[in-house]
Amino acid sequence: MQLDSHDLHLFFKLYPALLFFVNQRLNVVEKPIARPEKVIKLPTEERIKLRDALVANMDLIDAFVSENPFKLSEDELAIVRSWKDLVAGEFYVYRCLTKYTVFLTTSEPVVAYGVLSLRDSFEDLIGPR
Numbered sequence: 001m002q003l004d005s006h007d008l009h010l011f012f013k014l015y016p017a018l019l020f021f022v023n024q025r026l027n028v029v030e031k032p033i034a035r036p037e038k039v040i041k042l043p044t045e046e047r048i049k050l051r052d053a054l055v056a057n058m059d060l061i062d063a064f065v066s067e068n069p070f071k072l073s074e075d076e077l078a079i080v081r082s083w084k085d086l087v088a089g090e091f092y093v094y095r096c097l098t099k100y101t102v103f104l105t106t107s108e109p110v111v112a113y114g115v116l117s118l119r120d121s122f123e124d125l126i127g128p129r
Contacts, residue, residue, distance in 0.1 A: 096122055
């Protein structure tokens with residue numbers, strides 16, 4: 001299952017803004033990024049570098065929320081703040097269900113997470129097996 005259209009739109013407003021902020025602070029991407037909307041147009045490798053820089057520097061979420069450089073609402077800032085609870089690592093895709101896809105951690109103890117995709121279903125992305 002995918003995020004509903006409202007949540008998807010909100011994600012694509014907030015996440016690029018945060019990655020843009022990360023790049024402003026850490027200069028991860030060599031070529032300057034003009035606006036947050038341009039983050040989505042970066043090559044996948046560049047977006048992964050930005051994501052990895054964020055995961056390695058989670059304190060930047062607090063700085064982003066504190067500075068609020070894009071004048072986000074309190075509800076939007078709360079969503080960004082909640083991303084500090086992210087779970088990063090390697091996972092096995094265990095099963096695609098109607099409401100979510102089950103991911104299992106690769107480390108002990110094994111933990112299961114119900115994950116929604118952004119646009120394409122995980123089954124479409126990785127196949128049925």
